[in-house]
Amino acid sequence: MHGVTRQNRAPIRPKVPDIRGEKELQLNEQTLSQRLERVAAHVPAGARLADIGSDHGYLPVALMRRGAIAAAVAGEVALTPFHSAERTVRENGLDQRIIVRLANGLAAIEPGDGVTAITICGMGGETIRDILDSGKARLSGQERLILQPNGGEQPLRQWLMENGYCILCEELLRENRFDYEIIVAERAGPVMYTAEELYFGPLQMQARSPAFLIKWQRILREKQKTLTQFARARQAVPEEKVQDVVRQARWITELLA
Numbered sequence: 001m002h003g004v005t006r007q008n009r010a011p012i013r014p015k016v017p018d019i020r021g022e023k024e025l026q027l028n029e030q031t032l033s034q035r036l037e038r039v040a041a042h043v044p045a046g047a048r049l050a051d052i053g054s055d056h057g058y059l060p061v062a063l064m065r066r067g068a069i070a071a072a073v074a075g076e077v078a079l080t081p082f083h084s085a086e087r088t089v090r091e092n093g094l095d096q097r098i099i100v101r102l103a104n105g106l107a108a109i110e111p112g113d114g115v116t117a118i119t120i121c122g123m124g125g126e127t128i129r130d131i132l133d134s135g136k137a138r139l140s141g142q143e144r145l146i147l148q149p150n151g152g153e154q155p156l157r158q159w160l161m162e163n164g165y166c167i168l169c170e171e172l173l174r175e176n177r178f179d180y181e182i183i184v185a186e187r188a189g190p191v192m193y194t195a196e197e198l199y200f201g202p203l204q205m206q207a208r209s210p211a212f213l214i215k216w217q218r219i220l221r222e223k224q225k226t227l228t229q230f231a232r233a234r235q236a237v238p239e240e241k242v243q244d245v246v247r248q249a250r251w252i253t254e255l256l257a
Contacts, residue, residue, distance in 0.1 A: 032062050035148065035180045038171055039121055042146045042184045046070050047117040050109050050143075052131060053077070057085030057100060059119060061092050072098045073115065075108025106135025117144045125152025129159040136163075141187040144168075148182050156183065157198045166191045170203040172211045179215045196251055205255070216252050223249040 032040060036059055043049060047069050051060045054074035063069045074089065076082040082102045089098045101108040109115050118139075120128050128149050132139070145165065149156050160167060166188035172181050181201065193202050204212050226245055230237045 032058060034173060034175050035182075036062075036121065038173060038182055039119055039146055039148050040068070042144075042169060042182065043069060043117050043119065044144060047144070048114050049073070050075060050106075050113065050115045050118045052105060052108060052118060052120045053123055054085050054100070055081045055122070057088040057098070059121070060098050061088050061094060064094050064097055065092065069117075071113070073108055073110075073113055074098060074100045075103050075105070076100070077102070077104045105131035106138040109135075109138045115140075115143055117146060119146045119148075121148035122150060125149035125154070125156035127152075129156045132159060132163075143186075145185045146182065147185070148180060150178070150180070153181050153183065153201065154199050157193065157201065160185050161191055161193050161198065163187070164189055164191060167193075167202055170201045170207075172201075172204060172209060172215060174211055174215075179211070196255075199248070199251060200255060213256065216255060220249060220252040220256065223252065 040059060040063055043063060045068060049060055049063065049069050049072040051057070051072060052075045054060065054076050057074045060069070060072035060074050064072060074085045076085055079102070082100065085100045089095055089100055099113075106118075109118075120131060123131075128147055129152075132145070141164075145160075147156065157167065160183070164187050165185040167183060167185050169184040170181065172179060174180070181204075183201070197205060200216070223245055227242070227249065230242055230245070
């Protein structure tokens with residue numbers, strides 16, 4: 001799969017909201033952002049957690065301080081956040097209980113860790129998918145995956161379905177003018193979602209929360225604007241691309257009807 005080669009290159013950092021900056025401004029291991037609080041809420045009590053792309057290590061440290069988890073691994077591929085995470089763990093006196101590893105993706109997990117939950121937050125959905133795909137050998141299939149993509153949810157859900165993961169819970173929250181989705185999944189054998197469910201989120205479609213409807217009203221306006229631009233474009237836009245946007249706009253219109 002093409003995602004594997006991508007993992008060998010420099011790690012892809014999300015273009016959308018620079019969460020790292022936002023975290024440094026206001027957050028530490030005691031006060032998590034609303035987004036990370038919601039992620040934390042899905043980590044089972046007493047879990048052995050692997051937080052991949054842990055940044056400052058705030059999430060595992062906060063959970064450990066609260067007595068919510070038994071052990072944790074904080075994985076980081078970049079040196080600066082790796083050192084930040086090490087410092088956070090050390091300053092909280094948790095060196096014995098949280099291991100910080102410099103590693104790419106799921107390579108941070110070792111068999112002896114006995115990981116029961118994996119969090120991957122604040123990256124594009126395609127990047128999270130690639131991390132899961134290239135690290136498949138490290139997954140026992142017993143872990144709960146708690147994923148918080150910044151966009152690209154559809155390809156991520158596609159991967160979960162293809163690999164036998166059932167989506168147990170989905171959440172949408174708006175923070176600092178951005179929509180964040182949280183997807184919680186566990187492996188449960190063959191699972192089938194429709195194209196629309198992969199696009200919107202199967203549970204989100206059923207729940208139709210106010211935040212969800214507002215998000216898709218906004219996206220529908222963007223799709224309509226895109227179609228208007230296509231119509232005015234000097235050069236012909238490939239028909240396939242036009243039909244793709246037309247189909248998405250139709251799905252959203254039906255969803256909101």
